[in-house]
Amino acid sequence: MNVVAEMLLTTPAPAAIWATLWILTLPAMLLLASPQAMRNPWQTLCSTFSVLRERGEKRRAAQLEALAATQFAEEVRVAADRAALAAERWQERWETASDEVAIAWQAWLDADARLRTRLAGAAFRTPWSAQTPTEYAARERFLHKAVRTAADNGWLPAAAVADALAGRAGWDARLHPLEQELVVFRASAGHLRDRYERAVAAEQAARHDAELARRTSDSLRQESWTASARAAGLRRRLPAGSGIVVPAAEPAVAAVWR
Template identity: 85%
Template structure:
């Protein structure tokens, strides 16, 4: 018989609700009958009973609100932690690219310096300073323009150097002997590539700093997400029935938070 009643209460909502209502209504009377002090002052006992029930209801409501807030906060922090992890990966990639650029810039500067030393050794034997005829001057001018353009195409000089050479400004002198012009080109290329290397180093340092900040932010949010998930799991049983079914609490494992 007991099993039949229990099965009816579990499978049929209406009788279960009626049974709970009757139990709540008879609870004050049961408490009065169970306490000799309550029988001596039933009104006081009833006031205390209803006060206790009111406090319990308020406590459950506050716990439910706290559980809802904790669940929402845990989800928000989890999303923020995921975004911070993606950002940290992007900053790490930028740092790695900047490091590769430093290595390439360093090697380019070394190569330019080697070319400059070689040309200096060749110029040590003496070079005529000025062009002797208009034809020779025109040939030297063509040589200079070609040398500067070739250096710019190879990345040894900036593109603006070509315009400067064509206009005869910024120190480009078509009257110089071709060997002297090569020396000027290689000297300018070495200086340009040295500046490029120094800028690459500064960029790499800034990228390393940003990557470190991104990693710290990611780790901090992961830790906060783990704590928030743990707190939400502790309060999960206090969630209203609809939210409990729709938003099951995640397992508050430290390893999962650090995946």
């Protein structure tokens, strides 16, 4: 017996012949082992081949299931990686929006301080001067320069310069320069307040988007771990020599979110 076993293990041809003979004699052995099979051998053979066929179909179905699970795990992993990258970008956008809120808030505070200082000076009576053409031209130049300077500093929108040159939107060159300066400071404070409110709204929207992207990334990452674990459990059902690599079911390091 040891000699036969050694021959079968070392020489592939006799082993293949032995396996073929064993498969061919299996139906006969089943027939001889069952009295019912001896009375109806054809039905027994059909039942035997039916069982073998069902086993083969189950094996192929298991292989297809393993292949589908592996492919799904890979697709979910790719989606999770992309979602994580998108979440990082949304997080950066939120941080940028938060910085813009702080800048807009400080700019509004500075504008409000300038306005308060000018209002305190306006408590004194405005000097009187005659409305001569020369005086009007000087006041007009002063107004244009003040509005242009405020726009260059970011206190007013660029459209304010065109409005001042055209004498519309409340810009009146007939006012005394001190009054014109007060109008510029008041308009600047209003503009910077509006910009701050827009920055706050943008920051809130960016925060919502960042949190949504983070939840989506976490959900996909969890689904990726689950799919990878299932694919790893079905790895033994993959066809031999398929070369398919099952994604590792190891959790990645979670990012720190504020």
